[in-house]
Amino acid sequence: xxxxxxxxxxxxxxxxxxxxxxxxxxxxxxxxxxxxxxxxxxxxxxxxxxxxxxxxxxxxxxxxxxxxxxxxxxxxxxxxxxxxxxxxxxxxxxxxxxxxxxxxxxxxxxxxxxxxxxxxxxxxxxxxxxxxxxxxxxxxxxxxxxxxxxxxxxxxxxxxxxxxxxxxxxxxxxxxxxxxxxxxxxxxxxxxxxxxxxxxxxxxxxxxxxxxxxxxxxxxxxxxxxxxxxxxxxxxxxxxxxxxxxxxxxxxxxxxxxxxxxxxxxxxxxxxxxxxxxxxxxxxxxxxxxxxxxxxxxxxxxxxxxxxxxxxxxxxxxxxxxxxxxxxxxxxxxxxxxxxxxxxxxxxxxxxxxxxxxxxxxxxxxxxxxxxxxxxxxxxxxxxxxxxxxxxxxxxxxxxxxxxxxxxxxxxxxxxxxxxxxxxxxxxxxxxxxxxxxxxxxxxxxxxxxxxxxxxxxxx
Ligand SMILES: *Cc1c(COP(=O)(O)O)cnc(C)c1O
Numbered sequence: 001x002x003x004x005x006x007x008x009x010x011x012x013x014x015x016x017x018x019x020x021x022x023x024x025x026x027x028x029x030x031x032x033x034x035x036x037x038x039x040x041x042x043x044x045x046x047x048x049x050x051x052x053x054x055x056x057x058x059x060x061x062x063x064x065x066x067x068x069x070x071x072x073x074x075x076x077x078x079x080x081x082x083x084x085x086x087x088x089x090x091x092x093x094x095x096x097x098x099x100x101x102x103x104x105x106x107x108x109x110x111x112x113x114x115x116x117x118x119x120x121x122x123x124x125x126x127x128x129x130x131x132x133x134x135x136x137x138x139x140x141x142x143x144x145x146x147x148x149x150x151x152x153x154x155x156x157x158x159x160x161x162x163x164x165x166x167x168x169x170x171x172x173x174x175x176x177x178x179x180x181x182x183x184x185x186x187x188x189x190x191x192x193x194x195x196x197x198x199x200x201x202x203x204x205x206x207x208x209x210x211x212x213x214x215x216x217x218x219x220x221x222x223x224x225x226x227x228x229x230x231x232x233x234x235x236x237x238x239x240x241x242x243x244x245x246x247x248x249x250x251x252x253x254x255x256x257x258x259x260x261x262x263x264x265x266x267x268x269x270x271x272x273x274x275x276x277x278x279x280x281x282x283x284x285x286x287x288x289x290x291x292x293x294x295x296x297x298x299x300x301x302x303x304x305x306x307x308x309x310x311x312x313x314x315x316x317x318x319x320x321x322x323x324x325x326x327x328x329x330x331x332x333x334x335x336x337x338x339x340x341x342x343x344x345x346x347x348x349x350x351x352x353x354x355x356x357x358x359x360x361x362x363x364x365x366x367x368x369x370x371x372x373x374x375x376x377x378x379x380x381x382x383x384x385x386x387x388x389x390x391x392x393x394x395x396x397x398x399x400x401x402x403x404x405x406x407x408x409x410x411x412x413x414x415x416x417x418x419x420x421x422x423x424x425x426x427x428x429x430x431x432x433x434x435x436x437x438x439x440x441x442x443x444x445x446x447x448x449x450x451x452x453x454x455x456x457x458x459x460x
Contacts, residue, residue, distance in 0.1 A: 005034040005046050020402060029409055033421065038065020041434045041441050043421065052420045052441055054448070056434050059233065059265045061296030063344050064436040070295045073340035077333050086119065086330040093335030094119065097302070100342055101289065105304055106261075106275050108249075108283035115307040118322070119300065119330035123264040123290035124158025126301030127226070129324055130286040131162050133305065134224035134258040137312040140320045146223040149181065150214060150257070154188045154400065156234030157226060157262050166226050169234060171401045184218060186211040186225075188232060189240035192376060192387070200241040207240075208247035215255040224286070225252055226260040229276035230380060233265040236400040237385035237430045239378055245280035258285040258309070264301070268292035268341075269351055269435065272358065272381030285309060295341030296434075300334035354382055354435055357442070361431060364446040373456045375427075384431040386449065388456055391427065400426050407456055414455035420448035429453070 009032050017023065026032055036046045041064055043051045053061065063070070077093065084091055098117035105114040118133075120126040131149055138146040151157070151166035158164070164173055165181035173180070189207035191200035215222065229245055232238045252259040261284035266276040270292065273279050277287070286309065290301040313322050328334075344350060358381055365384045369377045376387045391407045403412045404426045411429060415422040422429060429452060431445055 008034045008046060025409075030403065031413070031416070033416065040064035040066075041437045050419065051416065052433070052437075052444055052448070054415070054420050054422045054431055054433055054445055056292075056432050057296060058291075059270070059432055060291045060294075061434045062268060062292045062341060063295050063348075063350070064434050065296075067295060067297075067344070067436075069344060070297050070337050070340040073336045074297060074333050077336035081332045083328065083331055083333070087325060091330075091332050091335075093332045093339060094330040097335045097338050097342075100339065101302055101304060104274060104342075105287065106277040106283045108281060111283050112307055114283065114287060114304040116305045116310040118303045118305065118324075119326075119335075120290075120303060121301060121326045121328045121331065121334075122158075122299045123288065123301055124160040124163040125326055126264065126288040126290055126303050127157045127163040127166070127260075127262060128160055129301075129303045130226070130260045130262075130288055131166070131224065132324060133286060133303070133309060133322060134260065136322060137258070137309055138223050140312050140315070145220055148184055148218060148221045148223065150184045150186055150211070150218075150222055150225040152188045152227050152232065153185050154190060154232050154235035154238055155185075155226070155228060156232065156400075157228075158264075169400050171404075184214060184222070186214050188235070188238065189244035190232065190238040191240050192238055192378075197241070201243050204241040204244035204247070208244055208251065211248065212251055215251055215257065219255060222255065222257050224258040224260050226262055228262050228264075228266060230271050230279060231266050231276065231383060234400060234425065236387070236425050236428045237378075237383060239380050239385075242280035245277065245282050249280075249282040252285075260284060260286045260288065262288050264288050264290040269345070269354055270382055270432070272351075272354070274345075274351065293341070294334050294337035295344070297337040297341075298331070298334040299328075300331065300338060302338075350435055357435065357437060358382055360439065360442055364442055365431070365449075368449065368453065371453055371457075373453060382432065382435060386429045386453075388427045388429070388453075400428075402426075410455045410458070411452040414452045415448045418444075418448035418451045420445055422448065422452060424452075 034045050035043045037044045043053050120129050153168050155168045157166050166183050187207050187210045189204045191203045194200040267289045287304040294300050361384050362379050365377050368386050373388045375389045378385050402423050408424045411424050
């Protein structure tokens with residue numbers, strides 16, 4: 001039993017090692033937020049205090065915390081089949097979810113559709129799956145030397161060693177550099193600072209030209225190019241024009257390189273369409289889905305692949321098979337949660353409702369454009385990013401690290417004092433709320449942001 005918030009903090013710090021945290025900062029610099037339960041967009045403390053989840057609990061939550069329809073689906077599934085080995089066995093939720101994801105996946109005229117689903121149990125593992133599949137496919141073809149992956153500067157694909165190898169956030173990566181694969185990095189098409197669409201397209205074209213040059217210089221060495229379509233999230237909520245994705249698709253085809261779309265954070269409506277690739281009209285060869293896949297209830301990852309990739313592993317030899325597995329691959333509870341989440345998209349017409357919510361977010365964020373500390377306000381679907389001018393004395397590679405530097409901490413605390421959980425990514429304050437957020441909650445979000453910006457001003 002947890003008696004009260006202080007008791008809770010003491011017991012927590014006695015036994016827990018928190019993710020992505022310098023534990024020295026707890027509890028003084030960085031207060032721990034005790035959460036007793038969730039209710040829609042609210043996190044509710046032991047004392048009944050309500051804090052708005054402005055970051056959808058690390059971008060996982062879609063329809064609200066403790067959403068009753070998803071909770072009920074998990075409960076029903078738990079009483080039917082909680083888990084079964086997915087090698088050699090099959091179960092209804094895994095099959096139904098695969099059918100539905102493939103039917104919803106981005107389509108491109110004249111290209112064979114994504115046709116198979118491989119389950120992993122979290123985003124990083126799914127990225128590992130996609131990278132290994134791409135490499136192994138060439139290996140099975142007898143093609144030697146296609147051992148390199150290409151990723152974008154400012155990219156983030158997870159924390160396991162393979163996923164970290166294709167990531168480009170120095171503070172997360174640097175220490176482990178001696179252990180990592182040698183990936184190639186192409187410049188991000190990031191349109192930060194672009195005045196209008198023409199300027200954003202120019203960024204996209206320049207970056208695509210650089211990618212072409214990289215592909216050319218390493219022809220025959222590259223097996224896959226991985227990117228976060230339209231929105232580099234952990235890299236600072238940086239956005240790019242869909243024109244880049246169209247060029248990428250052409251270049252990957254021209255150089256025989258697999259295109260891996262990491263839609264782990266942007267999938268399931270976050271950018272306005274169900275999947276970000278749709279906005280460019282392109283279809284990847286491999287697509288990774290996680291985070292919002294289960295509505296934010298349970299860890300699960302689905303890697304969608306083309307028939308061609310799948311066929312490359314069919315053989316009499318087991319060595320040519322994809323012998324990758326996770327104990328909980330395709331867990332029935334997680335698949336049931338994902339099916340219930342997809343049902344909610346239909347029942348509540350979530351994408352249409354989000355268009356109205358996103359318009360309101362844009363209107364509420366507009367006044368921040370003229371704030372002296374703010375360099376840019378940008379928006380894509382259900383994401384608003386308010387980028388501040390760099391903090392002069394921040395030596396922490398803080399541009400893309402959560403709650404970095406003195407200013408990051410002060411903004412985090414100011415927002416929390418105003419009852420909103422915001423985790424600034426270095427210089428970027430962003431909104432990524434659950435889709436169920438209502439008008440009053442949006443007003444609170446804007447108010448807390450104004451408070452945090454006032455605090456940022458005081459640091460300057
Ligand atoms: C969060 C994230 C991952 C890693 O997912 P985990 O479930 O945290 O391992 C990979 N790619 C992107 C784009 C992400 O945002």
